[in-house]
Amino acid sequence: MKLTPATRIKASAAAICLLLTSSGFIFPAVAAENTITISQDYVNNLGIVLGKLKPAKQIPLLTAPAKVVIPPGHEYIVSASQAGLITQLNAALGDTVKKGQVLAQLNSPDLLSMQRLYLKAVSEMQLSDFSYQRDKKLAAEGVIAERRWQETSNLHNTIVSEANEYKQLLEIAGMSNEEINKLTQTRQLSSLLSVHAPISGVVMDRMAATGERMSILAPLYRIANLDELWIEINIPHEHIGQIKVGDQVQIENSPIYAQITLLGQSVNPENQTLLARAMIKDSKGLIKQHVSVRAGESINTQIIQASDKVVFKVPNSAIAQNEGLPYIFIRSQDGFTVSPISVIGKQGDESIISGNLSGNESIAIKGAVALKANWLGLGAE
Template structure:
């Protein structure tokens, strides 16, 4: 007996079986049936009302865009030129500081400079005397060493004075504190007339575009995302993209920190503001659905996906899905494509029609 007819026969039987199984997983309903069962649909990936799954987030300033103006030495704040919310330019004087320590730095710098000048004069004199054979070479070498040491000390004192914001070459005057970058004053750390210690905060200044959004997302959701995924601020047209996905899990909330960057539209946000962020795109076939959209039968989980709608009726396919995560009244599933219509109400009635038994 030839094997070819047997193989063709087996292939035919398998095809017929698959078609019968596909038909068993489909339901065709008329408008009256849809109404009586109370069936409603929603688009996969969207919650009822048209919103994606949202997560809490806080607006932050990127670290590289923030600077502080601090007291370089201890002293008294004599003038404050700006206040929180003010826009400043790099190099703009924002405060004056009166400081005894600054006077001491100026004095030390002047003394070191004078000593260095004197040693340079001595060096020139000894070089001339050595050329005329009037002094030994050892004396010239000692003078050179002393001049080099005096010069190094003078340079050190000048740099220390410059770091403190002082002006070399004179005594007295106030230290002028300037803005290190163009930006906006976020915080004022001192009051007029207050005595402050070295490194005390005077102002915190930041550039406010772009901004970061630090998002707390469940572990299972974070696992479906990739850097570059789009995010959207709820009830807003402002969008951004993920730039970092945390590796650590918060033990209390079991969430992962996501960081998104917002450029265009950042001016509508405020550092420290708490907002809701919608994750606009999940990886692969994983979509968010209401928990009520799922039905279970014989150990399997499935959703009713609308495949067509015409004069003959509305066709629903009972499609098996895999639950990736669940939180509150929503779930993330694998097996439904973005944009497909899924039944979210009347699911128990559809299940009863499919299985021929009462709903759970």
């Protein structure tokens, strides 16, 4: 004879009854279809554990795939500002560097020409300054004509501008103010060019090797500040209306949370998803502590929304299913009351539920399977 699901349930319940009866226990009776009469000793022997409903303020809406990206303003390409031969590389992939730290040194012949032009401009500026101060004094005494004073002043301003121009070119080439001041004082040319880190961060990529001859603006390193990361989430089309800016995002298998800051204005025609951007601010150093979040990584996320409804959080083990509907077992004076609920969402090993609940109830958080068998087995008699 073929067994139907209902017959199997009855058979399972009967087996449990037989086992417990043979062990010396008296199987309790059911007063009504939604009530289980059961003694405390029987509860203890079945291993039923009671717990309280935990109020929940947030509801998990959905899970969605995402990718961790670096914000544009937090990523820099360090390049060779002048053509030259790499003589030294001081940072490797994954190293943490500080702003201003010397990352590399290049031997650049072009730098010598720039330094020479700068020193020449400085000499001309010093000579011009002498003439400027002299004619300024003579003009004040009325010894020279106003026209001559204007010519001297204009020429001096032009020479000063040229000197400043050459100084800025050295700064663009990568020389620091300290190095330029030393060059001005010692007048000793040097072809060695130091490449400094523009920000504090982590070396994400090294694109050159020692001994390599680099052209001007050739990339050497890629550095990123990882104190802030973005999560780009692909929201399915059917859930677009549920998501809003400000919703929280939890990364799977990680204690790190992010917050949605932007919702895209167009849907991807290939997969009918909407791009949502969430931001992680690593104020507590969580990104560095947990390897589950890395730039460029594909991850799974759960979007969580604040709830204005009365909802509760319970372990998944507290929920029993019957004919596709979820139930929990509420402790009563004589046993348990079977209460129908709605499961709003799941978060790990817990579920968010709602129903005709006050929040003060004690429920079975373990042993729901045994209670379900009790309920269905006697209810069918």
